[in-house]
Amino acid sequence: METKGIYTVHEFTLAVKSILTTGILNDTWIRGEISNFTNHNSGHRYFTLKDKNSQLQCVMFKWYGKNLRFEPEHGMKVLVFGDLDVYEQKGVYQLKVRDIRPDGIGELYKAYEQLKNKLAMEGLFSPDYKKPLMRFPKKIGVATSPTGAVLHDMLTVLGRRYPVNILFIPTVVQGDSAAESIVKSILALNETDVDIIILGRGGGGIEDLWAFNEEVVARAIFNSRIPIISAVGHETDYTIADFVADIRAPTPSVAAEIAVPDRLELANHITRLWQRLIENQRRFISDRKSHLSDLEEDVEPCLFVERLTRHIQFIDDLTLRQELSIGRLIDIKKALLDANAGKLNAVSPLGTLSRGYGITLKLPGKTLVQSIEDVERSDEVSIIVRDGKIRCNVNDKEECKWK
Amino acid sequence: MEMSFEESLTELEGIVDKLEKGQLSLDESLMLFERGIKLVRECNTKLKSAQQKVEQLIVENGGCRTEKFEVD
Numbered sequence: 001m002e003t004k005g006i007y008t009v010h011e012f013t014l015a016v017k018s019i020l021t022t023g024i025l026n027d028t029w030i031r032g033e034i035s036n037f038t039n040h041n042s043g044h045r046y047f048t049l050k051d052k053n054s055q056l057q058c059v060m061f062k063w064y065g066k067n068l069r070f071e072p073e074h075g076m077k078v079l080v081f082g083d084l085d086v087y088e089q090k091g092v093y094q095l096k097v098r099d100i101r102p103d104g105i106g107e108l109y110k111a112y113e114q115l116k117n118k119l120a121m122e123g124l125f126s127p128d129y130k131k132p133l134m135r136f137p138k139k140i141g142v143a144t145s146p147t148g149a150v151l152h153d154m155l156t157v158l159g160r161r162y163p164v165n166i167l168f169i170p171t172v173v174q175g176d177s178a179a180e181s182i183v184k185s186i187l188a189l190n191e192t193d194v195d196i197i198i199l200g201r202g203g204g205g206i207e208d209l210w211a212f213n214e215e216v217v218a219r220a221i222f223n224s225r226i227p228i229i230s231a232v233g234h235e236t237d238y239t240i241a242d243f244v245a246d247i248r249a250p251t252p253s254v255a256a257e258i259a260v261p262d263r264l265e266l267a268n269h270i271t272r273l274w275q276r277l278i279e280n281q282r283r284f285i286s287d288r289k290s291h292l293s294d295l296e297e298d299v300e301p302c303l304f305v306e307r308l309t310r311h312i313q314f315i316d317d318l319t320l321r322q323e324l325s326i327g328r329l330i331d332i333k334k335a336l337l338d339a340n341a342g343k344l345n346a347v348s349p350l351g352t353l354s355r356g357y358g359i360t361l362k363l364p365g366k367t368l369v370q371s372i373e374d375v376e377r378s379d380e381v382s383i384i385v386r387d388g389k390i391r392c393n394v395n396d397k398e399e400c401k402w403k
Numbered sequence: 404m405e406m407s408f409e410e411s412l413t414e415l416e417g418i419v420d421k422l423e424k425g426q427l428s429l430d431e432s433l434m435l436f437e438r439g440i441k442l443v444r445e446c447n448t449k450l451k452s453a454q455q456k457v458e459q460l461i462v463e464n465g466g467c468r469t470e471k472f473e474v475d
Contacts, residue, residue, distance in 0.1 A: 136409040141460075155457065163455035168472050170459070188462050263450055270412070270450070273419050274443045280422045281436045288429065 010088070017086035020093055025084035027238055029113075030095065031103055032056065034076045047072065049080055049095070058082070060097035064236070077103040081236055099236035101206070109206070112213050116240055119215070124222050125243045131227040133247065133259070134195045139165040140259055141194035141226070143185035146170040150200045150231075150252045157256035162263045167194050173201040178211030183220040190225050196259050197226050199241065200252040203234040212239035221245055231255035359384045363391075372397040408449040415442040 007015065032049035039045050043062030048055050058080060072078060081099040086092070119125065140158065144150045151168065158166060169188055172181035182199065189197050199221070201209065211217060212232045221228050221244045230245035231252040242248040249255035297303060345351065349359060360369040363380040375381060375394050383390045406414070418439040422432060459472035 134409075136407070136412075138407070155455075159455045163453040166455065166457045166472075167469065168457060168459050169462075184462065188460060188467055191467060192460065263453070266412075267447065267450055270415070270443055270446050273415055274440070276419050276423065277436060277439045277443070280419070281432070284422070284425075284429075284432050 009091070013086065013088050013091050016091075017088065020084055020086055028082065028084070028095075029109060030056065030080045030082075031109075032078065032080065034072050034078055035074055037072060037074050039071075045072070045097075049078075057087075057092055057094035058097050059087075059094055060100070064098045072100050079103050079109060081238075112206070112240070115213065115215055115218070116243065119218055119240065119244065124218060129222070130246045133227050133229075135261065136162075137164060137195035137260060139167060139192075139194045141189035141192065141197040142166055142168045142200065143171040143182065143189060143197060144168075144200040144252070145173050148202055150202050153253045154198065154200060154256045157253050158260060161257065162260035162266070164260060167192060173211060174204070174208055175211075179214040179217050182211055182217050186220045186224050186228070194226060197224065197228045198231060198249075198252070198255045198259060199228055199245065200231040200255060201233060202252070203237060206237075209233050209237055209239055212241035214240075217241055218244045229255045229258055353384065353386045356386070358390075372399060406445070408446060408453075411442050411445050411449065415439055415446060418442070 030049060032051050035048045035050055037045070037047040043065065045060040045062075045065055047058050047060075049058050050056070060082075079101045080095065080097050081101070082095045082097040085094055085096045087094050123129070142151065142154060144154075146168075155166065158164065167189070169185045171185040172178045186197065186199070199212075201212065206213075209232055212230070218240045221230070221241055227246040229247045229249050230239070230241045231249040231254065232239045232241055235250040238248075247258055249258050353359065361367065361382045361384065362369050362375055363382055366382070367374070369375055369381060375397065377394050377396065379394045381392055381394060383392060418435050421427070422435055422439070427435070457472040458469040461468050461470065
């Protein structure tokens with residue numbers, strides 16, 4: 001069995017947190033009743049959301065709370081929007097609340113959830129279908145209301161960041177004809193040469209944004225050939241259009257920022273590229289210069305002579321050492337030879353001759369005569385003595401016992 | 404045909420990368436350097452001369468036309 005080792009409490013809590021906060025339970029609407037509501041001095045709000053069977057700890061940090069259009073209170077039936085989180089110190093899971101709405105329009109949310117699930121099942125929200133945005137669009141299509149701050153805000157941001165051509169199509173974004181108008185605008189812009197479409201609308205209640213939750217709009221966005229940035233309502237308003245769009249921008253101004261790069265940043269980027277070019281070229285040239293001067297030094301005449309002299313000296317040195325060692329070798333060999341010559345002399349027959357003895361050889365083979373058996377009468381022999389040879393014929397032989 | 408800003412910038416980024424990787428002959432390197440400096444100039448000019456032009460798309464009788472849109 002595989003062992004998992006032993007966790008510390010903190011490690012275990014972190015492991016739990018990593019399982020619970022993968023994002024599956026992010027951006028979730030939950031219906032319930034508020035209890036134990038505390039508006040803390042810090043500006044954060046803490047409460048429990050409960051129904052008949054369960055309770056859920058909730059925290060709403062003050063930066064989200066400032067968009068609240070009402071103050072929640074104990075016993076209020078609400079819809080809460082937020083992400084699942086784990087509060088490590090206490091080891092409890094809780095909802096990080098980003099929006100709270102009164103639960104008077106529950107039916108709209110039901111319809112919203114149903115359509116959202118249906119389209120999700122069909123894969124309309126899949127990242128596989130998200131079209132990438134062009135890095136430097138030349139023309140941007142804007143579909144929004146001709147009145148209101150949205151268009152003005154977007155044009156201001158676009159003009160400041162990166163002036164491009166803008167094709168604006170007046171679009172009804174609220175009321176009964178809104179869905180049809182949005183679909184028409186998307187289709188019309190698809191017939192033009194715009195590189196990106198921004199679909200925008202200011203904030204409002206779920207009823208005001210309803211057109212962006214309709215199926216025809218979702219399908220028009222999905223079928224658009226041109227990538228669409230949705231910028232509907234405030235940061236906490238999630239419409240179906242946001243899920244289908246290629247990119248969701250929390251507000252129309254952010255949509256404009258996403259659509260185009262910033263001219264100043266680009267200018268800085270180009271300046272950095274220019275500096276890298278110059279720096280690189282300078283280094284390239286100076287590397288080659290120093291390499292060249294190294295090579296030059298190598299062929300410089302006086303350095304060359306010096307190196308040559310060094311070589312000559314080295315050779316002289318070698319020669320001397322060689323001569324010395326050979327002389328020593330010869331001395332050793334000579335001493336060895338003298339010693340051996342002395343020994344040889346001691347056993348030499350020449351010694352015998354000098355003491356007055358002769359050596360007899362039988363001719364013509366010059367075999368040594370050591371016995372009377374070695375010669376016959378009238379054989380020719382040669383007797384070697386100290387100062388020469390005597391040639392004789394054998395006249396007679398006689399056996400004697402000398403000892 | 405004149406290159407777009409995007410094409411110029413992409414080529415410039417490629418040239419800087421190539422020069423920084425090295426292993427080029429002196430001639431190649433000088434040629435790329437010259438081209439890079441030219442692209443820097445072009446990019447800056449294009450960036451400075453960019454203008455915002457706002458048009459309105461009007462759909463009528465099944466056709467489309469555009470007209471200048473006055474921003475208030």
